[in-house]
Amino acid sequence: MRLPGRIAAAIAVLAEVEARRRPVAEALKAWGLANRFAGAGDRAAIGNLVYDALRRRSSHAWAMGGETPRGLVLSVVVREWGETPQALAGLFSGDAHAPAALTEEEVARLEAADPLAGAPEHVRADMPEWVAPALREAWGETWVAEAQALAGRPPLDLRVNTLKAGRDKVLKELRRFAPLEGPVAPDGIRIPAGTRDSRTPNVLVEEGYRKGWFEVQDQGSQAVAELAGARAGEQVLDLCAGAGGKALAMAAAMRNKGQIFAHDSDRVRLAPIYDRLRRAGVRNVQVRAPAPGALDDLVGRMDRVVIDAPCTGSGTWRRRPDAKWKLTAEQVAARVAEQKAILEDGARYVKPGGVLVYITCSVLPEENGLQAAGFLAAHPEFSIVPGHSLWHGRFSGSPARARFSPEGGVALTPHTTGTDGFYLFAAARSG
Structure with missing residues (x-):
């Protein structure tokens, strides 16, 4: 699948989640079963679009002037994935699987220099408004920055099982994923979060995991x-x-x-x-x-x-x-x-x-x-x-x-x- 088809699929999944109040993981799985032509890379990209849209739902909705699945995904593709409205217009043209062409209003909003101008704090924080007072109490003046960090992509963290292995051994085992030592726990390993359509490694199929050398744990x-x-x-x-x-x-x-x-x-x-x-x-x-x-x-x-x-x-x-x-x-x-x-x-x-x-x-x-x-x-x-x-x-x-x-x-x-x-x-x- 090309990017336009992936965008259309992400919009459809978000619409399904919204209409049927369906869990996201379940909706993505159902889409994959109904569209078996899609490869693992396609499914990963579509999942990334959906989850990126939900993590920053409030700010993307504000930027696009409304909370629609189409607006959320388009905003993600431009503001987080680095595409431009002009590039999307070219990609959508003549692609049978693409969403409808961008409107003038969508282009204007996607090109806005300050898409969150006038947005209240809870929108910038990407938090439900009713939760904001509790987070302000917990974090004080830095609460918006704290909340924004809670709306980012997470890394993949592993814990080395020191009953069976040392961290150097597991780092060597997983070196093709460019793992790092974890920032806090002494037996931790971190595979940083990717960008755009990158896939999270399936470490559960690795020999070291099957032997009990490590666990997946934040x-x-x-x-x-x-x-x-x-x-x-x-x-x-x-x-x-x-x-x-x-x-x-x-x-x-x-x-x-x-x-x-x-x-x-x-x-x-x-x-x-x-x-x-x-x-x-x-x-x-x-x-x-x-x-x-x-x-x-x-x-x-x-x-x-x-x-x-x-x-x-x-x-x-x-x-x-x-x-x-x-x-x-x-x-x-x-x-x-x-x-x-x-x-x-x-x-x-x-x-x-x-x-x-x-x-x-x-x-x-x-x-x-x-x-x-x-x-x-x-x-x-x-x-x-x-x-x-x-x-x-x-x-x-x-x-x-x-x-x-x-x-x-x-x-x-x-x-x-x-x-x-x-x-x-x-x-x-x-x-």
């Missing part, structure tokens, strides 16, 4: 797993383990010594952990599937309880931009209530002298600092472990600089640390 997720501080010989409860990404990272940090109990209330989320543990050579993780009384024997016995709490996922909006525009205040409130209940439950398992670690992949203060402050106020037996001490103790040599919130938490963002958005606070129980 640098932010790696960093908070490191900050959780699990040590060899400890008894650790991973209360919301999901597919096991942080349990695997902690097992490697513990050198397979001690015990991690991996639990999740959802069997479906937990299911992938078994194969991942085997592939990674992890021997110190005991999976506790959801069942009545599954964790009763652990009450008051854990050196460390790690809660990777269910959240809005706002810190991962670079990867799932459609979720940014679907989020509602009611959904935030439901997550906050769920997090509060999980914190209350998790505190029961911490032994005197032990540590409770709370993690989200969110940038919203309701889920982060406010949640932490509320827990600490209700539990005087817990005292904060200062976030700056945790960070400088683990990442003193990193060029990245995390944010430290008033209650003592650590916040990571694309703008400050080059990672997805994450939050962590740790609290020690008095002995």
Whole structure:
């Protein structure tokens, strides 16, 4: 497919998403199945157009004078992919698969020197207007720049599994992808985000992945797993383990010594952990599937309880931009209530002298600092472990600089640390 056909396909996919409220990944898959002539490069390019349009939906819509799939994609092609209206006019001419010819108004808007003239802050930030006050509270005067970074393309991050390999070995294995050392976590590798129609490497088919040398995991997720501080010989409860990404990272940090109990209330989320543990050579993780009384024997016995709490996922909006525009205040409130209940439950398992670690992949203060402050106020037996001490103790040599919130938490963002958005606070129980 040539560029005009790819543009037309991206417009059609966005129209399908809008009309049927269909998840983007599902709509793209359906398009590919219905158009089997399209190769992998075509599908990647169309997906890039769609996701680029959604990441900066507000600003592209403002620039084009309306939020239509056609306007969004045309704006992406010119403002992010570097085409010109004149070049598009030539490409569209005589191409049976091209969209309709550009109108005079579209050309004028695409050529505007300042396409965001007069745009309010939430449009420049590419955020829903109702979310803006919370982000302003979280980030202060730099909130627009922070939000803009959260609207960019994400890199592909990997974590070297030090139980089986070293970083140099994996870098050599993946050298054809031009990998770099990660900016924060010591065992991280980064393949930078591409531009235009570039394809993200499918590292899951690599021999090193099949041998368990590395996992796909954002640098932010790696960093908070490191900050959780699990040590060899400890008894650790991973209360919301999901597919096991942080349990695997902690097992490697513990050198397979001690015990991690991996639990999740959802069997479906937990299911992938078994194969991942085997592939990674992890021997110190005991999976506790959801069942009545599954964790009763652990009450008051854990050196460390790690809660990777269910959240809005706002810190991962670079990867799932459609979720940014679907989020509602009611959904935030439901997550906050769920997090509060999980914190209350998790505190029961911490032994005197032990540590409770709370993690989200969110940038919203309701889920982060406010949640932490509320827990600490209700539990005087817990005292904060200062976030700056945790960070400088683990990442003193990193060029990245995390944010430290008033209650003592650590916040990571694309703008400050080059990672997805994450939050962590740790609290020690008095002995």
